[in-house]
Amino acid sequence: MSQVIFIAFVLCFSGHSFLNNVAMAHRTLPDGVTCGNQFNSSSTALVIPNTAISWASYRIMTCDEPNTWYEGSFIEGQVIKFTVGVPRLERFAHVRMNVVITGPNLPLLSTLEKAEIPQAILDEIGGNGAVLFEAPEDQSTCVHLTSQEMQFASEVVGSRCEFHEEFGDSHSWVLLDEKLMLNSTGTFRMVLYNRKQTATKAWFACCDWPEDFTTPYDMPDANCPYCGTKPKENPVWASHFYEQRSMAEYGGFPNNETCLGADITIQEPTEGQCPLVDSGIDKNETENNCVLHCSGGSCHSHNVFGGCVFEIDWMIPEPRLPGSGSSIKNLVLFTGDAIKLKTADQFAHNVYEFLDPEDAEMCNFSNSIERANTEETDIGHLIAFSDAGEYFLACSILCDGLNAPPCHCSIGQKLKVEVKDVSEGKMCHSHNYSMPNEVNPTTCPDNFVVVSSVGDGTYAPPGLCAEFCMPSTSVPPQLTMSSCAGIGYDVFVEQKTISPPNISPSTEGYRRLQRNIDVKLYSNEGTIDCHCHSFENITCNAEGDGLYDEHISEITQFCQGIVNGTEYTCPYNCFQPFEVLHLHYLLCDYRIPHPFFKLIEKTQKCHLAARSYNGSECGSFETELSNQPLNEDSKGLSAGQIAGAVIGSLAILSIIIAIAAYVYKQNIRKSQTEKKQNASTFNSQKSDRPSSASPHEANGTNGDVTMA
Structure with a gap:
């Protein structure tokens, strides 16, 4: 990621000095550190795309390649402004950098000047x-x-x-800061070298102070073979260049060896001077379930169970979702989720958390807390949310008491994160539930056996049986060497990973081997109709149209394979919005079920949910749910209140069904009695008829069936 040199400057006006909050910055050219034969001669000079703005180049200069060349097009009257510095490292204290500019209509070098310039450079100048x-x-x-x-x-x-x-917290010794007025238009070349003729690091800034970080230019990649110099392999290459912060331990290359004499050692960094190569972003195990759905700068997670890591490009003017270009201002997550903020432009960025929403609105950092510095955001900083609540994050760069551009926060680089408890994102209810119970039987590796435990509080909650594997030689007495089905618990509830406390000294070796244990939980209460879905409160009026349409769009996009038969397992991005709509249609009759929802429902493949442990989440409620659209007073119902209303309605519905069934049975009995009476009359009349029988009668079929 490009690093920029921020330089705050002062304007003098009416005899007073005022700090101008506009910072001058250098755009990196190229991105990373150069070295070796890249840009080492006038014919291979690094071309400066636009000499009217500021650029900065970082270089490792070794004895075998001691010179660095730059080239740019300038016009008559233009002033070339340039600065040269080295990292503040004691081994470079003796370094003194020189710059030679060559081009049309410049004076010839004097004999004394030529004596100060290496012959290789003089040969290039001609x-x-x-x-x-x-x-x-x-x-x-x-x-x-x-x-x-x-x-x-x-x-x-x-x-x-x-x-x-200050933003990258780097320190340099400024060796040279000069300018040259040109009296001719043309191509000019600049060459940088250390007149002390030792290996060093140096940066070269050119050619004017205005900044431009948005105009695209054709720029080369840094191809230095030395470790830690390429942004793709080391996002904090600038810290490696300055040998600071997390890269301080990898310092020392190049050493300040002299380049004089016949025997010149070609330096290479040692293994201990090479940071680990960044192999890319770690893939979250639940990445298929961890999807943000966004509209108008607001995004929310559908994975009610948490545990997702969402990557965000931390940049100006606004944070964005990687690869999509969609800006993000508000984010709704669940406890256990995390975000990874990573610098995605050519500016330095940090992350601060506001403790007060008003401070976030005004970009007032006086009471804020730093969550990540510029280096950490270059790498990608992880912020995990274990507690529900609202979090306000922003970048404080150039915001020293200023609530206006160029303050990054004021430009728009801030993010509100609303974290919900997982209970807010699910709703439990009870009805005929056909999700399969079958799971793969527990299989254990060699020298391990299947064990189980019922309601011990360590492996299984009350009323459930936990089944898992354990070394056959380390089974404590409180565990049973049997599957849960073997002791009468045969209804699968869920599979989870637990970290049990110490059981006994005999199992200590096992705990060191595997601290986390995968267990399967079973119930012995037969089919549990109580189950839980992901829930989002789509209000039963026009205000809920946006969220409702979003879910319709999602099932239309992600459930096509289920409907057309090309997919047999309902994908998460299909069943999550489907189950939200499933609950929504139960909650109110403001909207009739969408035709595509009905097609999905007909497949019977997407009614997926988490079973209740013991049905307690679907306890009895006496709340009656109105099927009318929600009024203003009812918009704020909590998930628990809505769940109660749903269960209350289902309870009432079951009573109505029971009454209807009773009436129906009574009518059937009455009808059957009447039919029997009619059949007796019919049979008595039939005995007086001629003996010719109908086909039904010949087959022994009762006349009441025929008449019916």
């Missing part, structure tokens, strides 16, 4: 004019800085002229 700029030997002050911007951004620290880039 007979062209050139100007030599030399870093002064005395670096104990900052008087050698010619630009007002660098004068205000630098200060003397420990007898050296130092520049501190």
Whole structure:
């Protein structure tokens, strides 16, 4: 990720100095650190795409490749402004960088100047004019800085002229800060070298102070073979360059060996100087279930069980979803979820949390808490949410008491995260439930056996049996060497992972081997009709149209395979919105079931849910649910209240059905009695008829069937 050098400068007006909150920054060219034969001659010079804006290039200069060349197109009257610095590392304290600019209508170098320039560079210049700029030997002050911007951004620290880039928290010694007025239009080349002729690191900033981070330019990739220099392999390559923060332990390359003499050692970083290669983003095990659904800058998770990690591009003007370009301002998650904020543009970013919503609105960071610095966001910073509530996050870059651009927060780089308890995202009810009970039988590795435990509180909650594997030589007496079905618990409830406490000293070796245990929970109460669905409160009026339409769009997109028969297992992104709609249609009659919902329902493949442990979530309620659209007073019903209303309605419905069934049976009995009486009369009349019988009578079929 591109790093930028932020330099705050001061405007003088009416005899007073005011800190101008507009920061000047250098766009990285290229992204990463260069070295070796890349840009090592005038013919392979790094081309500066636009010389009217600011750029910064980072370089490792070794004895075998000590020179770095740059090239740009300039116009008559333009001023080339450039600065050279080295990381504040003691082994580079002696370094003094020189710059030679060559191009049309420049004066020829003097004999004394040529004596200061390596022969390889003179050969490249040939007979062209050139100007030599030399870093002064005395670096104990900052008087050698010619630009007002660098004068205000630098200060003397420990007898050296130092520049501190506060956002990346890097420190540099500024060796050279110069400018050159051009009296001709054409292509000019600049070459950078260390006149002390030792290996070093250096950065070169050019060519003017205006910034532009949005215009696309054709820029090369840094192909330095040294470890830690490529952004794709090391997102914090800038920290590696400065040997700071998490990259401090990998410092030391290159050392300050001399490049004089016949025997020059070609340096290579050691294994201990190489950070681990970033292999990319870890895939979440539940990534198919971990999908954000967004509309108008608001996104929400459908995975009520939590445990998802959602990646967000942390950038200006607004955070975005990776790969989609969709901006995100509000996010609804569940406890156990997490977000990973990673810098996705060429600016430095941090993450602060506001403790007050009003502070978040005003971008007031006075009482905020830092959650991630610029390096951590370069890597990608994980923020996990274990508690329900509202969280307000923002970037504080350039927001020193300013609630206006260029403050990143004011531009729009902030995020509200609403975290719901998992109980808010599910609803339990009871009806004829046909989700299969069958699960794969527990199989154990060699020297392990199937064991079970009933309601012990460690492996299984009250009323349930837990089944899992354990070493055959380490089964404690409180566990039974049997499956749950073997002791009468044969209704599967769920599978989960637990971390049990210490059982006994004899099992300590097993706990070291496997601290987390996968258990299957079973019930012995027959089919449990009580089950729980994902729930979202789609209001039963026009205000709920947006959320309702979103769910219709989702089932239309993700359930096609179920409807057309090409898929046999209902995917998560299909059954989650389907079950939300399933509950919604039970809650109110404001909307009739959508035709596509009915097609999915007909397949009987997507009525998926989590079974209740013991039916307690579907306890009796006396609340009666009105089928009328919700009024203003009822919009704020909690999930529990709505669940109670649903169960109450179902209870009433069951009573009505029971009464109807009783009446129906009574009518059937009455009808059968009347038919028997009619049949007796018919048979008595039939005996007086001729003996010719109908086919039904010949087959012994009663006349009442024929007449019916």
